[in-house]
Amino acid sequence: MKKIRLVLFGFGTVGQAVYELLTTERSRILGVVNQSADQLQDKVDYNIVSIVVRDVEKYQAEFSHISHLFTTEWPSEADYDLAIELVSSAAGGDIIAQALKSGKDVVSANKLALYQSAGQLEALANEHGRIFRYEGAVAGAIPILQIISPLGSGEIQLIRGILNGSTNYILTRLFEDSELSVEDAIAEASKKGYLEADPTLDVGGFDALYKLGILIYMATGQYPAESDIERIGIDTLTDEAIAEAKSANKTYKLVAEADFKTGRYRVTPQLLASTDPLYGVDGSLNAVTLTHQYAGELTLQGPGAGGLETASAVISDLIYIMREGA
Amino acid sequence: MKKIRLVLFGFGTVGQAVYELLTTERSRILGVVNQSADQLQDKVDYNIVSIVVRDVEKYQAEFSHISHLFTTEWPSEADYDLAIELVSSAAGGDIIAQALKSGKDVVSANKLALYQSAGQLEALANEHGRIFRYEGAVAGAIPILQIISPLGSGEIQLIRGILNGSTNYILTRLFEDSELSVEDAIAEASKKGYLEADPTLDVGGFDALYKLGILIYMATGQYPAESDIERIGIDTLTDEAIAEAKSANKTYKLVAEADFKTGRYRVTPQLLASTDPLYGVDGSLNAVTLTHQYAGELTLQGPGAGGLETASAVISDLIYIMREGA
Numbered sequence: 001m002k003k004i005r006l007v008l009f010g011f012g013t014v015g016q017a018v019y020e021l022l023t024t025e026r027s028r029i030l031g032v033v034n035q036s037a038d039q040l041q042d043k044v045d046y047n048i049v050s051i052v053v054r055d056v057e058k059y060q061a062e063f064s065h066i067s068h069l070f071t072t073e074w075p076s077e078a079d080y081d082l083a084i085e086l087v088s089s090a091a092g093g094d095i096i097a098q099a100l101k102s103g104k105d106v107v108s109a110n111k112l113a114l115y116q117s118a119g120q121l122e123a124l125a126n127e128h129g130r131i132f133r134y135e136g137a138v139a140g141a142i143p144i145l146q147i148i149s150p151l152g153s154g155e156i157q158l159i160r161g162i163l164n165g166s167t168n169y170i171l172t173r174l175f176e177d178s179e180l181s182v183e184d185a186i187a188e189a190s191k192k193g194y195l196e197a198d199p200t201l202d203v204g205g206f207d208a209l210y211k212l213g214i215l216i217y218m219a220t221g222q223y224p225a226e227s228d229i230e231r232i233g234i235d236t237l238t239d240e241a242i243a244e245a246k247s248a249n250k251t252y253k254l255v256a257e258a259d260f261k262t263g264r265y266r267v268t269p270q271l272l273a274s275t276d277p278l279y280g281v282d283g284s285l286n287a288v289t290l291t292h293q294y295a296g297e298l299t300l301q302g303p304g305a306g307g308l309e310t311a312s313a314v315i316s317d318l319i320y321i322m323r324e325g326a
Numbered sequence: 327m328k329k330i331r332l333v334l335f336g337f338g339t340v341g342q343a344v345y346e347l348l349t350t351e352r353s354r355i356l357g358v359v360n361q362s363a364d365q366l367q368d369k370v371d372y373n374i375v376s377i378v379v380r381d382v383e384k385y386q387a388e389f390s391h392i393s394h395l396f397t398t399e400w401p402s403e404a405d406y407d408l409a410i411e412l413v414s415s416a417a418g419g420d421i422i423a424q425a426l427k428s429g430k431d432v433v434s435a436n437k438l439a440l441y442q443s444a445g446q447l448e449a450l451a452n453e454h455g456r457i458f459r460y461e462g463a464v465a466g467a468i469p470i471l472q473i474i475s476p477l478g479s480g481e482i483q484l485i486r487g488i489l490n491g492s493t494n495y496i497l498t499r500l501f502e503d504s505e506l507s508v509e510d511a512i513a514e515a516s517k518k519g520y521l522e523a524d525p526t527l528d529v530g531g532f533d534a535l536y537k538l539g540i541l542i543y544m545a546t547g548q549y550p551a552e553s554d555i556e557r558i559g560i561d562t563l564t565d566e567a568i569a570e571a572k573s574a575n576k577t578y579k580l581v582a583e584a585d586f587k588t589g590r591y592r593v594t595p596q597l598l599a600s601t602d603p604l605y606g607v608d609g610s611l612n613a614v615t616l617t618h619q620y621a622g623e624l625t626l627q628g629p630g631a632g633g634l635e636t637a638s639a640v641i642s643d644l645i646y647i648m649r650e651g652a
Contacts, residue, residue, distance in 0.1 A: 021479050021620065032478030036452050126362050141621035146476065147469045152358030153347050153641035294347065294638040295467035295628065302624040312620040316476035324650060 004046040004322060005080045009095050010087035011053050011070075014109055014136065017311035018084060019066075022048060022318075029315060033322040044322045049080050077102045082321065084314065085110055093117050100124040100132060105325055107317040109136030109310055115210035118223040131321050136313035138211045139163055139286040142302040143316065147290075148218040154293030156219040159258040161288030162281050164208040165304035166194040167234050167254045171269075172282040174242050175251050181239050194284075204233035205254060205267040212256040212267060215288070219260065230266035237269055245271055253278050330372040330648060331406045335421050336413035337379050337396075340435055340462065343637035344410060345392075348374060348644075355641060359648040370648045375406050403428045408647065410640065411436055419443050426450040426458060431651055433643040435462030435636055441536035444549040457647050462639035464537045465489055465612040468628040469642065473616075474544040480619030482545040485584045487614030488607050490534040491630035492520040493560050493580045497595075498608040500568050501577050507565050520610075530559035531580060531593040538582040538593060541614075545586065556592035563595055571597055579604050 006022070008015055022029070030045065037043045051069045053059060060067045083099035085092050085108040093113035099106050101124065108114065114121060114137055125132035135145050139161070148156070162168050170185045180188075186203055189195050201207050209229050217223045234254050245252055255270040255278065272279045277299060281287040286304025291297050303309040332348070334341055348355070356371065363369045377395045379385060386393045409425035411418050411434040419439035425432050427450065434440065440447060440463055451458035461471050465487070474482070488494050496511045506514075512529055515521050527533050535555050543549045560580050571578055581596040581604065598605045603625060607613040612630025617623050629635040 025479050028480070029478055032475060035475075038452075126364075141618075142624060143473045143476065147472060149358060149361075150469065150472065150642035150645050151638065152355055152645050153351050153638045154354070292467075292638065294634040294641075296632070296635050298468060298626070298628040300624070300626050303622040306622070308620040309622050312477065312479045312618065315479035315620075319476050319478050 001040055002044050004044060004082055004325075005049045006046055006082050006084060006318075007049055007075050007080045008051040009083060009085045009092070011051050011059055012086065012088060013307040014088070014310045014314065015051070015084075015086040017307035018086065018314050019048070019051070021308070021311050021315050022046070025315075029319060032319055046318075046322065050075055074098070080104065082107070082318075082325075084108075084318070085113075086314070088112070090116060093121065096121050096132070097124055100128050100130050103128055103130065105131045105321050106133075107314055107321065108132070108134040109314055110134070111137040111207070111210040111214060115213045115223065118225075119217065122217075131325055133317035133320060134214075135317050136310045138214050139288060139300075140165070140302070140304040140306060141309035141312050142286055142288065142300050142304070143313065144215070144288050144290075144300055145218055146316070147298070147300075148215070151290070151292050151295055154295070155260065156290055156292055157260055158291035159212070159215050159219065159256075159260075159288065160278070160291075161256055162253055162278055162286050163211040163256045163288070163304065164202055164205075164254055165284035165286060166196075166202045167205075167208070168281070168286070168304070169194055169284050170203075171234060171252055171254065175246065178243075178246070182235070182237055182242065186235065200233070200235075203235045205231045208254060208256045208267045212258060212265065215256075216258050216265065219258070224265055228265055230264070230268060232266075232268040234269050249274060251279055253281070327366055328370050330370060330408055330651075331375045332372055332408050332410060332644075333375055333401050333406045334377040335409060335411045335418070337377050337385055338412065338414060339633040340414070340636045340640065341377070341410075341412040343633035344412065344640050345374070345377070347634070347637050347641050348372070351641075355645060358645055372644075372648065376401055400424070406430065408433070408644075408651075410434075410644070411439075412640070414438070416442060419447065422447050422458070423450055426454050426456050429454055429456065431457045431647050432459075433640055433647065434458070434460040435640055436460070437463040437533070437536040437540060441539045441549065444551075445543065448543075457651055459643035459646060460540075461643050462636045464540050465614060465626075466491070466628070466630040466632060467635035467638050468612055468614065468626050468630070469639065470541070470614050470616075470626055471544055472642070473624070473626075474541070477616070477618050477621055480621070481586065482616055482618055483586055484617035485538070485541050485545065485582075485586075485614065486604070486617075487582055488579055488604055488612050489537040489582045489614070489630065490528055490531075490580055491610035491612060492522075492528045493531075493534070494607070494612070494630070495520055495610050496529075497560060497578055497580065501572065504569075504572070508561070508563055508568065512561065526559070526561075529561045531557045534580060534582045534593045538584060538591065541582075542584050542591065545584070550591055554591055556590075556594060558592075558594040560595050575600060577605055579607070 056070045082105045092110035256267045287301040289299045382396045418436040582593045613627040615625045
């Protein structure tokens with residue numbers, strides 16, 4: 001029996017959901033991990049040794065049953081095997097780097113830290129022979145990263161999708177409620193807590209840009225610079241443009257697109273006709289179409305956000321590492 | 327450098343496409359496989375040692391440049407490492423079993439052999455510690471099997487999809503051409519070579535039933551018996567039923583469905599409204615929706631058939647084994 005000691009960094013919506021699944025679904029997860037292990041020494045078990053947060057007191061009352069797990073201290077190298085990084089700020093990059101450098105496997109869902117490190121985190125993982133996975137960083141529950149690299153028989157020619165759930169929610173609201181102005185729809189989403197603390201991250205298209213950057217990396221092995229991706233936010237849409245689109249039976253979506261034939265990368269509002277496969281992708285759904293030289297056009301659609309939905313992608317990564325890890 | 331010696335069983339549409347990709351995309355495939363191998367002894371290479379067919383003469387003229395590879399002989403144990411089984415008949419089951427028993431990894435795309443062995447092939451692979459993968463057996467290019475088991479954080483509650491491309495083509499033709507009778511549409515598909523030699527396999531819903539059976543196995547670990555799956559073919563649809571559906575703005579699709587909450591499994595023509603996610607899945611496309619306890623509703627859509635499309639799934643499995651295999 002090999003015991004894997006997990007440390008959780010960050011305890012926001014996704015962190016809490018990951019903790020919940022790791023505890024309530026423990027026997028199911030271990031069942032999947034140990035499916036083909038027939039000897040005791042091949043079997044794997046796990047436990048959570050600590051949850052590293054910035055402010056311990058913030059959680060101690062509400063989570064009193066696990067308050068002993070909260071800490072502000074970085075765990076000592078000898079005390080853990082696998083880091084789950086869910087702080088969702090740029091600081092996550094340092095956390096991931098430090099864990100990889102001390103020889104730990106890492107799971108993350110931090111698109112910002114990944115994109116900004118421009119490939120350094122992946123390089124660190126390679127250099128130290130560790131497994132580093134981040135399925136939850138792009139398109140929430142949709143297992144898009146998992147399927148890109150096994151498509152290695154041929155070229156990925158086009159990636160096109162809706163990668164930001166909150167702007168998609170705003171656009172959907174605008175098209176179902178003709179009274180609503182662009183400004184009010186953004187304010188409504190903000191009040192409901194659907195937007196990042198800095199709303200320009202979503203509304204200005206940065207969040208979708210980071211995610212597109214990760215997809216481009218998966219397809220090409222290189223992160224594009226921010227200046228290589230055209231970026232226009234949905235805050236540039238006018239009430240007139242929405243009204244015109246409606247009367248023409250069309251809709252606007254914030255589309256992230258990487259055309260590898262022309263080398264054009266962009267995150268822009270696109271006016272879509274009802275025949276466009278992204279036309280009906282509403283609310284907080286995400287969808288991605290990959291056009292592959294041999295596999296053809298593959299489309300994946302699913303929840304792009306949400307605590308349990310994203311946690312489910314994080315657990316998929318954990319299952320992978322617990323099965324395949326050395 | 328580790329050299330993996332491949333044997334191809336069967337050289338039909340998919341077998342030829344796999345051979346083509348293995349030769350023309352060799353450096354790309356090895357690039358993906360060896361991505362994180364930094365030492366020569368960790369690197370993997372492959373070669374095709376033989377192509378086992380029933381009738382060598384059938385191929386020798388057209389494929390004279392590789393005619394030395396064709397054989398009717400089973401390769402000796404010492405001469406190969408990995409079997410790619412693409413004979414697409416029940417005989418494939420014996421081929422897979424013999425390869426696994428002699429300690430070889432196996433890739434297959436044979437839904438019939440898999441379903442009929444009712445889990446024995448997977449059990450053999452486990453028993454002999456071999457890797458056995460068959461992504462191409464269900465929904466062609468769509469990587470549906472690859473994503474099911476990592477969803478191990480929670481229950482799969484519903485699987486619903488269009489799994490047979492040829493009946494979907496027939497139904498699509500019926501709904502776009504109002505002159506066409508059900509009988510004539512089936513005859514047309516048969517003439518175009520879209521149907522199996524025994525057309526009842528497609529038209530009667532058996533092909534979709536085998537594929538649904540494999541999906542149920544992936545979700546539950548058990549193959550359902552044929553009698554546990556309700557099966558109604560599209561040959562039961564009347565011209566009147568089609569006309570009525572059209573005038574109501576609806577469509578018929580052959581839907582394969584496993585509802586794990588009620589335990590009801592079925593492959594039946596369903597009358598779908600335009601709001602149904604499967605409504606617009608036309609031609610030879612396949613689509614599958616998985617409803618998962620935590621990940622929510624994930625939909626995958628793509629080419630359900632075709633030589634290169636299915637070959638691309640077979641190559642994905644090969645890449646997996648070459649990367650992860652011992």
